[in-house]
């Protein structure tokens with residue numbers, strides 16, 4: 300018997316079915332992370348052109364490629380070139396990040412104090428997320444992170460969100476000043 304590998308279409312189909320059942324957050328992460336683990340363990344899941352930084356524009360050493368967009372489900376490939384990093388930001392939707400190639404240093408933060416435009420963040424933990432691992436973004440509870448690729452090779456990942464990130468109002472945090480900045484991307488170049 301020929302076993303076919305779990306491909307992006309299989310994953311999207313399973314996730315769409317799951318989302319349609321209106322699962323609780325726990326059910327969503329329980330099932331969804333099993334699906335995503337299966338997907339990222341298939342080395343053919345991501346075409347090679349989505350495993351490299353874009354090489355153009357303001358963030359040439361980064362890559363963000365939309366793979367699927369539908370109501371309640373957004374899937375993308377994200378590439379961090381050598382030394383590529385991003386400061387703390389939130390997501391305002393549930394998310395799952397599965398690392399496929401190399402590794403990413405992910406630092407999580409929590410809000411410990413806030414007033415008007417200033418927020419004090421405290422570092423919660425820093426983890427080196429490796430191929431085959433999935434990390435979860437839990438809205439309001441555990442969704443502020445910074446990412447860094449300290450290595451000399453690109454890291455590539457599959458990201459899954461409950462909302463389309465284009466136009467979604469989110470926040471960036473400045474660790475030094477405590478200033479919080481509202482942002483919404485008008486095109487897909489973020490994660």
Ligand SMILES: [Fe+2]
Nearest residue numbers: 388390444490
């Ligand atoms: Fe993020």
